[in-house]
Amino acid sequence: MKIRVDPEKCQGHARCYGLAPELFDVDDYGLASVRGDGSVPAALEDKARLAIANCPEYAVEALPD
């Protein structure tokens, strides 16, 4: 599984960071980004799905395989 944050949609709610700080970081202006290249270790896939499902701006998305 691979994920990304759409910087055009992200408004800095920081819900992804709150749910999965292992997968996301948020800068000083609230903009979220994925750590590394966005590859999600198998053990964190549930957390990644939660982050996708909780973003109020639909900014977190799974990339097609």
Place this chain on the structure above:
Amino acid sequence: MARTQPVSQWATDFNVLDSAYVADPFTIWDDLRGSCPVAHTDRRGSTWLPTRYDDVVALAHDIEHFSSLEVGVIPLAVEVPVQDRVLPYGLPPISADPPLHTWTRRLLLPWFSHHRVEGYEEMTRALCGGLVDSFLAEGRADAAADYAQQIPVRVIAYILGVPLELSDTFTGWVRDVLEFADDPDRRRRGATELLTFFVAEVARRRTEPGDDLLSELMQTEVEGKRVEESIVLGTAALVLIAGVDTTWSAIGSSLWHLAAHPEDRRRLVAEPELMPTAIEELLRAYSPVTMARVVTEDIEFEGCPMKHGDKVLMNFPGANRDPDAFEDADRVILDRAINRHVAFGSGIHRCAGSNLARMELRVALEEWLARIPEFRLADAEVTWAGGQVRGPRTLPVVFP
């Protein structure tokens, strides 16, 4: 007076200050969603009230047709002379559209980044613990006035660099501006005193700058020029006005819920690992803040003929109770896994202080529950404030 007459038709003549709406807006939104999902009134000028999640989010994202130049839910019935002279841009970034919004928001955001907010946690925790300790032995407290109300104002004063001893005064001004908006004299007095205070604080920092938010705003240069003083004043006033009533209301509503729902309270005490989802769920179910937008040109929205100059209330609390967006929307589910709530708004005006508010709410609940795991509503009246910000103002509770 038309503004205060009882409501007979919520769809065509709603009133967010009506006592029934303040006490229980939830059933009113449910009824409206099923009959007239975008309600209207002419009570304080032509104003619309959307109740569906998708509509509120769509309105928040259409910044071209729905401007933030007027964000007050209750329009000013009178001019505030000092405000008009001193604050030509209002309270940026909340009362601004791009491009002013964009750069003034960037001035503010780093002060409320999650890294900075971690730095305010220790102070917040000590404050909350001390407050609970002050009434713990009495077996009763007003969880709104003695606790929730005392927390955010001190954290905000600390960040702004203004005296914590004046906290009660700050709280009074903010209530004058937000809660007593239909009382023009009170609103004018509160706004004038608040601004006069910040004018003096800015003057003092010209010779004695500190490392607080106010001092740094004054030192900041944007494109080679110092930020205009009216912007500094407006932004400082915004931080105080937006950072006090709002979070205090969220803390109070959350404690009200836990007092009235022992099964949720015991579960949260037994399973503290639920705190992150519980916080989001309490924010969803009892979202305190309604904002407003002003229509920039005639537009039809969901069949409603909105006219240039009309107000639209950004009903984030109602959106968060929409059953089309949330399963069992009227039930508090502490471990709700999917919760795309918009308690902090949606789009470019997402609450700049959301990281701080979340931290304050979490720490306030943790410190209370650590000392008072068992408590219930006392046999006394709970009173609520409503309008722009909804939350309990007196919340008498007892504990063994």
